Structures are given as structure tokens and as C-alpha cells.
Amino acid sequence: MHHRRLLLAPSLVLSLACGPGVLDGDTEGSSSSTGGSGPGSSSGTEGPGEPTTTADPPATTALPTTSGGEPSGCPEGQPWSPLGSSVLGVPEGFAASTFADNMVVLADGRIAVAGVLESMPGVMEAPAVLFLSPAGEVLGMTTAEPSQIVSVSALRRAADDSLVLWLTRLDPMMLAPGVLRLAPDGSVLGEVPLAESVVGAGFELADDTAVIAGRDRLTSIPTVAKFAIETGAMVWRVALDEPDVVVPSEVVVTPEGDIFVAGGGDRDVDASFTVVRLWKIRGDGQIEWASSLARPPFGLLTAFERLPNGQLAVLRRGPDDDQTIELLAVDAADGSPAWELPLAAPDASEEPYARALLVDADALSIPVMRSEHEFSALRSIAVQRVSFGGKLLEVVPLDVPARPSRGWTTVSVRGNCDELVLLSGEFEELWLGSFAP
Numbered sequence: 001m002h003h004r005r006l007l008l009a010p011s012l013v014l015s016l017a018c019g020p021g022v023l024d025g026d027t028e029g030s031s032s033s034t035g036g037s038g039p040g041s042s043s044g045t046e047g048p049g050e051p052t053t054t055a056d057p058p059a060t061t062a063l064p065t066t067s068g069g070e071p072s073g074c075p076e077g078q079p080w081s082p083l084g085s086s087v088l089g090v091p092e093g094f095a096a097s098t099f100a101d102n103m104v105v106l107a108d109g110r111i112a113v114a115g116v117l118e119s120m121p122g123v124m125e126a127p128a129v130l131f132l133s134p135a136g137e138v139l140g141m142t143t144a145e146p147s148q149i150v151s152v153s154a155l156r157r158a159a160d161d162s163l164v165l166w167l168t169r170l171d172p173m174m175l176a177p178g179v180l181r182l183a184p185d186g187s188v189l190g191e192v193p194l195a196e197s198v199v200g201a202g203f204e205l206a207d208d209t210a211v212i213a214g215r216d217r218l219t220s221i222p223t224v225a226k227f228a229i230e231t232g233a234m235v236w237r238v239a240l241d242e243p244d245v246v247v248p249s250e251v252v253v254t255p256e257g258d259i260f261v262a263g264g265g266d267r268d269v270d271a272s273f274t275v276v277r278l279w280k281i282r283g284d285g286q287i288e289w290a291s292s293l294a295r296p297p298f299g300l301l302t303a304f305e306r307l308p309n310g311q312l313a314v315l316r317r318g319p320d321d322d323q324t325i326e327l328l329a330v331d332a333a334d335g336s337p338a339w340e341l342p343l344a345a346p347d348a349s350e351e352p353y354a355r356a357l358l359v360d361a362d363a364l365s366i367p368v369m370r371s372e373h374e375f376s377a378l379r380s381i382a383v384q385r386v387s388f389g390g391k392l393l394e395v396v397p398l399d400v401p402a403r404p405s406r407g408w409t410t411v412s413v414r415g416n417c418d419e420l421v422l423l424s425g426e427f428e429e430l431w432l433g434s435f436a437p
Helices: none
Strands: 007-009 082-087 103-105 111-120 124-132 138-143 149-157 163-170 175-182 188-193 198-206 209-216 222-228 234-239 246-253 259-267 273-281 287-298 300-306 311-317 325-331 337-344 351-353 364-371 378-386 392-397 410-414 420-426 429-435
Touching (some): 103 149, 103 410, 103 420, 111 149, 124 149, 124 163, 149 198, 163 198, 163 209, 175 198, 198 222, 198 259, 209 259, 222 246, 246 273, 246 300, 259 287, 259 311, 287 311, 287 325, 325 364, 337 364, 337 378, 364 410, 378 420
Parallel strands (some): 198 246
Antiparallel strands (some): 103 111, 111 124, 124 138, 163 175, 175 188, 198 209, 222 234, 246 259, 259 273, 273 287, 300 311, 325 337, 364 378, 378 392, 410 420, 420 429
16 A cells, blocks of 8 residues: 655655556646845856756657647536546556646647656656546556656646656655656657756746746745756746745746746744745746735645736635635735635535636636545535635536545646546546536
């Protein structure tokens, strides 16, 4: 039986699994540490050079290529009715943590799920991307070079339908963040280490660069940095505050190139955050504004999105003794408070969890999972629809199977036809479901 993941750095979640493998056929189923002048300073630096690939070609199944167009047909059904439900037949040793943003839908409807693959238990593991049909059939898997421990933090789909996987390796006894790029057909384009070691939870693409929000590995200074995807070279970095003051964890990049960052700050005696910290950073790395919102103690921020009405929305989850979920909104122009809305609270038998804000054309859709305490079993999922003005419009229970396994959370994305796609589970027992828009 798998054990719980290790925490090697603030906001860095490690999924445990190891070694390259392949599956053929379908299966049912502050100051900058580089010499800046203080908080808000930014600087550029040279990167590590040209991208490298693994010495031995990574294992890749024969996967269907994408034309870059839309799927030929969209599923039909009443709004929120189930379109499909499947327990995935994943290869042995594959683990996909649903505490990470590890699922995207490609242009042709295929679903990519990032995780790690274990071949020699407790010895080595490799980053892996599993490719699924919309119905939950396993089409194949790509793995890259193994190392002692691999943390897969985020999977993103680029504008050309390629995939960018943010990962961190521990080998030997050193955290080494990097990015792995895959072509739409699943073949590896290259993996590069990042020029500077920034670890954290916030990761988004900005054209041919990636923006990371977290901490400098050596100094613990809260940092936002932009890197070139192909080379790992740092474009700029900016320090947000002094060490141990804030933990930046969420990033939004706008089409105009502006960057918004959210995080927790000002811990109390129980190590809970008491302030939501927000920043707007221009595309050149200069901080435009910073905002602090005092809140009841909370454990973490789980989602952050820009709304079409010029606001930013953030999900806040309470500490262990009060895991209430709250939705906050601020004005993107200056970070001033706009509205707040309590979404869900725990009771004697269940606790809620939400980690996605789906921005639809007319409202926010927020899948809220309820489980036994300490995530021991999935009980239910309901979508809470919230207007852009902060009004709860409706609560829609979804037809999802209760799952008995420990460690269940959910990843939620919209498909190419606006269907809701949910991934729930931990380790081998992963469940995929889709629901009509």
C-alpha cells in the first residue's frame, strides 16, 4: 500500500512512484537572491544554455496525433448530466496526485494526466504523462529520465497544443526544478533545468516563457520568476518580501502579459495564515501594486482566477480545525476588496474541499467535493454556481460514485465542448468522469 507523499519544500508536493515504463494498446477502464536591491527588485540572468534530452530515449507509446482542430462532434446531454464514468486502468506503479494541477484536454479531445511511474519501489521514479480518450480509455503513456525522487507540480497546454510539465527532481539530495516538454503526439521534445532554483506551487505559461511563484530554494525569499521554456534561462525575477513573511502559491497570466500572484501571509501561533496577499506584476517584472486582506485564519489558497468583469477571485480554505471554504474577489486594477462569499463548511461527518474556479461565460462554476474527515473517502461532489458579483446562483449535485480509497481529491477542467471533466483519486485508483455543459 502506498504511503502519503513527502513535503520537501514549502508548497512542494511529492507524489511517490519510480522508473521509466511504457504501456501499449488501449486499456479499458524582499531582496532578490541574485543581487537585487530589495523587495520588489528584479533582475535578469543568463540561463544554462541549450535544451537537453535524456541520454536514453524515453519510453513513448504510439499515440494518435492531433491536427490542432476541434473534435468532430460534441457530446449531448442535459446540463450537468453524466456523459461518462470510468475507473482508469493505469499501468502498475503509476501515481497521479490530484493535489496537483496535472490534467489538461488537448485540441482533439484527448486527456493528458501527469504523474510519476515507479519501477523499483523506493529507489527510482520517472515523470510520466498518461494519455486518455474522452471515455477514459488509456491510449498510452510517455515517461522521461528517472531520478531518485520526482515531484510533478503542474501540467499546462501551450498554444501549439504541446505540453509543458513543471517538475522537481531530487538527485542526489538536491532539489532541481525543471520543465519537460512533450509534442502533441506524446513524444518528448526536451527537458531543461531552470537557471535558478525556485520551488513553489504557482506555475503558468506566458507565450514561450513560464512564470513561477514560490520561494528561492537557498534563501527562502518569496519570489516570482519568468523563465524561457526551451532553455530554462531566467528572463527576470522579483522578490516579494522577506523570508517567512509570505508564501506565494497561485499565478494568473493575462493575454496582455500582466501577472497576478496570490499567497498567504502573517502566520499566527498555530502557523495558519491570517492575511491574503496579492500582487500585480507587469510583463517586465516590475510590481505595479500589492494588497493585503486580513482574513480569519486559513490553511491555504486553492484556486485563483481573473474574472471578465475586471476582478480577481481566490478560494481560501480554513485551517485543520475549521476547513470552511471562502470565495473572495478583489478589483484587478488596484487589489481593493470587492466581495466575499462563504461556500461550504465542514460538519460532524464530512469536510469540503474545492480547488478549481471554472470561469464560464456567465458565472463561476466551482466543484466542491465532500469527503470523510482527513480525505479518507469521497462522498459527493456538487457544483456551486456563483455570479461575477458574488451571489450564489445554484448548487448542482453531480452523479459521481462514492469512492472508498484514502486520499481522494479532485482536479476539474472544461473540455473542448465545455463539458466538465473530473479526475479524482490517488495512486493507481483514479476515476474519470465527464458531465454535459
